[in-house]
Amino acid sequence: MVIPPIGAIGGIGSVGSLGPTAGATQAAPGGDFASKISDAIDQLDELNKASDTAAQQAATGDLTDIHDYMIAATEASTATELAVSVRNRALEAFQEIMRMQV
Amino acid sequence: MSMFGMLDTAASGMRTHRVWLNAVSDNIANISTYRPMDEAAYQPRYVDAQSLPGANGQYNGANGGVGVRQILFGDPEGRVIYSPDHPLADENGLVRAPDTDLGEQMTQLMMAQRSYQSNSTVILRAKDMYQQAMQIGRG
Numbered sequence: 388m389v390i391p392p393i394g395a396i397g398g399i400g401s402v403g404s405l406g407p408t409a410g411a412t413q414a415a416p417g418g419d420f421a422s423k424i425s426d427a428i429d430q431l432d433e434l435n436k437a438s439d440t441a442a443q444q445a446a447t448g449d450l451t452d453i454h455d456y457m458i459a460a461t462e463a464s465t466a467t468e469l470a471v472s473v474r475n476r477a478l479e480a481f482q483e484i485m486r487m488q489v
Numbered sequence: 490m491s492m493f494g495m496l497d498t499a500a501s502g503m504r505t506h507r508v509w510l511n512a513v514s515d516n517i518a519n520i521s522t523y524r525p526m527d528e529a530a531y532q533p534r535y536v537d538a539q540s541l542p543g544a545n546g547q548y549n550g551a552n553g554g555v556g557v558r559q560i561l562f563g564d565p566e567g568r569v570i571y572s573p574d575h576p577l578a579d580e581n582g583l584v585r586a587p588d589t590d591l592g593e594q595m596t597q598l599m600m601a602q603r604s605y606q607s608n609s610t611v612i613l614r615a616k617d618m619y620q621q622a623m624q625i626g627r628g
Contacts, residue, residue, distance in 0.1 A: 410491065430492065454503045462493045465619050472626035 431466045438463035495615040501554030502608035506555050509536045509601040516594050523584045525577040530567020530585035564588045
């Protein structure tokens, strides 16, 4: 399904680690960007695992609720899309800073 | 799961109505299950649904939903009918038929199916909503 984009998400960590060096992002009240991203990825991983379990149940005939699989798959794909979207925005911001004239 | 609370709530509704559909299906399948007088008749199944509390017993929009508390069984006496030709009939010609009304079961079938459909529509709309929110990140 939507698993290939996950590999690319790893790149965010390095973007996030830029946070502490830039003074403006250091004082974020709800934790820094890197930890937020890492939490989000943990959640995404959980959703993907739930979707995989449901897929396995569907294949082996153990699935009692068809909708459970469809919902798990929808949640996983929506969360992945969101994570990729956030990654793209973060990367854009990073590149914008890199293009800055000094 | 907090991010997809709406999906999980609607999923609990679909699950409950799936159980209800199962029960109705069972009742209809057993509409002609006759038992001899010294045995219990087929007991129609009824779903006892219960709303689930949110976190800390409070509704916060991300929890809740519905669940099946228990399956209730109908009257084991059944409906005693006079059918002397039936192989299971006792010396008075009586057998026990399930106390199920097919018309009522069909109505329940429609209700359960429509409720299942409504929950499914909630999921579709919720999905659209999440997609809409993600449009903010594009462009």
